[in-house]
Amino acid sequence: MKITVKDIARLSGVSKGTVDRVLHNREGVSRKSFEKVMKVVRESGYEPNIYASLLAKHGKRVLALLLPRSGKADYWTLVDAGADKAAAAASNFGVDVKKIVYDQYSLDAFRSACKEALDLNPAGVVLPPMFKEETKVFAGRLDELGIPYAFVDSRIEELNYMAFYGMPAFSAGYLCAALLTDNQNVSAVGAVRVRRDKEGLSDPTVTRRNGFIRYLDEHFPDKKKAAVFIDPSDPGSIEPALDGFFESNPDISHLVMFNSRLYLITDWLEKHPERKLRVVGFDNLEANVAALKKGLVTALITQRPEQQIAGAIDALVNLLVLGKGPQKRDNFMHMDILTRYNAD
Numbered sequence: 001m002k003i004t005v006k007d008i009a010r011l012s013g014v015s016k017g018t019v020d021r022v023l024h025n026r027e028g029v030s031r032k033s034f035e036k037v038m039k040v041v042r043e044s045g046y047e048p049n050i051y052a053s054l055l056a057k058h059g060k061r062v063l064a065l066l067l068p069r070s071g072k073a074d075y076w077t078l079v080d081a082g083a084d085k086a087a088a089a090a091s092n093f094g095v096d097v098k099k100i101v102y103d104q105y106s107l108d109a110f111r112s113a114c115k116e117a118l119d120l121n122p123a124g125v126v127l128p129p130m131f132k133e134e135t136k137v138f139a140g141r142l143d144e145l146g147i148p149y150a151f152v153d154s155r156i157e158e159l160n161y162m163a164f165y166g167m168p169a170f171s172a173g174y175l176c177a178a179l180l181t182d183n184q185n186v187s188a189v190g191a192v193r194v195r196r197d198k199e200g201l202s203d204p205t206v207t208r209r210n211g212f213i214r215y216l217d218e219h220f221p222d223k224k225k226a227a228v229f230i231d232p233s234d235p236g237s238i239e240p241a242l243d244g245f246f247e248s249n250p251d252i253s254h255l256v257m258f259n260s261r262l263y264l265i266t267d268w269l270e271k272h273p274e275r276k277l278r279v280v281g282f283d284n285l286e287a288n289v290a291a292l293k294k295g296l297v298t299a300l301i302t303q304r305p306e307q308q309i310a311g312a313i314d315a316l317v318n319l320l321v322l323g324k325g326p327q328k329r330d331n332f333m334h335m336d337i338l339t340r341y342n343a344d
Contacts, residue, residue, distance in 0.1 A: 003044045011044075012036040061320050063090065063097045063313065064117035066127035068104030073286050075260035075305065076104075079152070082306030086313035093321045097313060098122070104130055105196055105233075114138040118145075124162075124316035126309070128153040130204055135159075148319060150312040153305070154204050155330070162325060165311040167303040168332045172282075173211025173258070175335060179299050180254050180280040181220060188224040189216060190245070190252040192265055195229045205258040208282075212256065226252065232264060242268045246275065255279045262297060263287035269296045284338060293340050300338040308333055 005023070009016045014033050021029050022037040029037075040046075065083060070076035080099075087097035098120055102113040110131050117125055118141065125142060129135035129151055139159045142149050148162040155164040181189070191212075196203065216225065228245035230238045242265060246252065255277045257265065262281035269279065269291070281288060284302040291297045315326040 003046050008037060008040050008044070008046060012040045060094050060096055061123035062120050063095050063316055063320070064120050064122040064125045065097050065099045065313070066110075066113050066117055066125070067099060067101055068128070068130060069101045075283055075285065078283075078285075078305045079309050082309040083313065085306075086310040090313060090317045093317055095123075095317050095320055107131055107134060110134055114141075122147060123320050125149040126152060126312045126316060128204065129156050132156060132203070148316060150316055152308045152312045154207065161329075162319065163312060163315045163329055163331060165308040165315075165331045166333060167301075167335060169205075169207035170211035170214075172301055172303070172335055173208035173213075174215045175211075175337075176208070176256060176258075176280055176282070176301055177212045177215035177219075179301070179337065180256055180278060181216070184254065184278065186220055186223050187253040188226065188249060188251045189220070190249060190255045191225070191227040192242075192255065192257045193227055193229050194259055194261055194264075195231045208258050212258070224249075224251070230264060232261060235264075238264055239268055246272075253278065257281040259283075260285055260288070262300075263291065266291040266294075266296050270294070284336075284343075289338070289343050292338060292343050295340060298339070300343075302336045302338055304333045304336070 005016055005019050009019045012019070012033075014036060018029055018033050019037055021027070022034055023041075065087075067079060067083065068076050070080050083097070083099065087099070090097050100113045100116050103109040111134060114134070114137075117138075125147060127135070127138075127149065135156060136159065139149065139156070139161070143160055150163040150165070151161050152164070153166045154169055155161065155166065191209075213225070216223065226245070226249045228241055230241050253276075256279070258281075260281075260283035262279075262283075263285060266287070269275075269277065279297045280299045280301070281297060282301050282303070283305075284300060288297065288300055292300055311331055318324050318326070
């Protein structure tokens, strides 16, 4: 049975106030009363509820969470689900996670989300750095205000972030290139990229691509590399874009997509089995895994997004409640390799 301060007072024959002064090492307690209380504490195995004490001391704090708006069964839906679970746990410790969603293709929307976060007067912030330069501006303001922040999904290494939870991006790109080309007769390598904001300022996969290109430069320096951009907001334009790309690059034998939206091109792949393309992509979205099982995709590299966001929120909660930062600044998720044989 859990013992309370009231129980200790009754068993030791002193007042609750005296017990409280003993437990918090305050003055005004006689030696005799101190020994009575400590005897009961030792024999009962009493452990104070440190979280309740800290909550009473500090009150509720707000943690701002900036996330791209998620669509049906996309990558950010997985992140969002993990955030909801972590937020529920955080509320038990007096931390209110306020989610701010924005259009990931709009710089103005990201700026507005940053302003909204600052208006909350948050005790901490969690975000993926979707727009690099604007994230730097936001991070600078957080530093000025003494507000700790954590990155998920990707990071900007030169900034003063408290913690990062995500895939090691450069290594992920390097691994992707190895899975795509090792022991292969490579003619040319194609990449399908998503057209993002109009200004071209949001590019969260740049480090992943750099790792991919490094591997190709080391192992296939003379092989051609080509890329095509597709627009998720205009699904009808995707098939013609791919048709034109492969007509112009008939020698492409290996294909990669660096973000989670491989499912945007799987219909085209299914219509063109004659291409015999080897395809590698990222993230275990349901539609991506379905394409993997059909044999349209060779492998997926996945990164446990639910654990990323939970880790970042938990790290800030521990800092705010207990004053303890994470043991490591950079916390890299496992890179899981899925094939049609182990996808389940």
